Amino acid sequence: NAGVMQNPRHLVRRRGQEARLRCSPMKGHSHVYWYRQLPEEGLKFMVYLQKENIIDESGMPKERFSAEFPKEGPSILRIQQVVRGDSAAYFCASSPEGTDNSPLHFGNGTRLTVT
Amino acid sequence: AQSVTQPDIHITVSEGASLELRCNYSYGATPYLFWYVQSPGQGLQLLLKYFSGDTLVQGIKGFEAEFKRSQSSFNLRKPSVHWSDAAEYFCAVGADYKLSFGAGTTVTVRA
Numbered sequence: 001n002a003g004v005m006q007n008p009r010h011l012v013r014r015r016g017q018e019a020r021l022r023c024s025p026m027k028g029h030s031h032v033y034w035y036r037q038l039p040e041e042g043l044k045f046m047v048y049l050q051k052e053n054i055i056d057e058s059g060m061p062k063e064r065f066s067a068e069f070p071k072e073g074p075s076i077l078r079i080q081q082v083v084r085g086d087s088a089a090y091f092c093a094s095s096p097e098g099t100d101n102s103p104l105h106f107g108n109g110t111r112l113t114v115t
Numbered sequence: 116a117q118s119v120t121q122p123d124i125h126i127t128v129s130e131g132a133s134l135e136l137r138c139n140y141s142y143g144a145t146p147y148l149f150w151y152v153q154s155p156g157q158g159l160q161l162l163l164k165y166f167s168g169d170t171l172v173q174g175i176k177g178f179e180a181e182f183k184r185s186q187s188s189f190n191l192r193k194p195s196v197h198w199s200d201a202a203e204y205f206c207a208v209g210a211d212y213k214l215s216f217g218a219g220t221t222v223t224v225r226a
Contacts (some may be wrong), residue, residue, distance in 0.1 A: 018122065031212070032176045033212065033213075035214075035216075041218055042205055042207075042215075042216030042217050042218045042219055043159075043207075043214070043216045044216070045207070045215070045218075048212050048213070051210075055212075056212070056213075059213075080138075091158060091189075094217065103161050104214065105161075106158040106159040107158050108156070108158040109157075
């Protein structure tokens with residue numbers, strides 16, 4: 001019974017390139033959340049998606065960042081024209097329900113380094 | 116607005132000694148509170164959660180936490196620490212589907 005799967009584990013990009021982070025939720029989970037952890041900080045909520053729908057993207061930067069969760073396949077967090085400040089650990093979480101009573105199950109994260 | 120404060124950035128404890136990690140929260144209603152642990156290079160694992168009811172919550176790995184509404188606190192405790200408990204610990208408060216995390220407390224265990 002696999003948990004939340006994220007890939008790649010580590011990603012190095014040069015400034016101006018694009019970064020694509022993938023997340024496959026736990027089996028039976030239809031709600032996906034992306035969080036970002038900057039160095040020496042706690043995780044910050046970015047976006048909440050259900051299949052084919054963005055429910056809340058209030059934590060996403062307005063430019064260069066986008067997320068999707070298609071009907072088939074993993075959720076994708078896309079960062080265009082990366083800058084050094086995008087270097088962080090990006091965690092995906094999933095839950096069977098999108099409520100307070102449904103604890104989030106986190107993946108191991110993707111550590112993005114922008115050079 | 117919700118927020119979480121973990122006053123201790125780093126704690127060092129001897130193996131076998133007790134451990135207490137502090138967490139204070141700000142939230143407008145009855146909070147949903149969580150403690151997560153993150154081992155190096157790993158994701159977050161849920162230790163325990165509080166939604167309602169008994170204010171003393173038991174979790175995995177021998178951890179417990181006590182919710183004190185009057186102090187807006189949700190401190191994590193373990194009576195006897197093992198070397199494998201060395202990790203970073205995050206307190207979080209949830210609203211709807213979002214969690215707000217504290218900055219974390221790094222625990223070092225010395226032999």
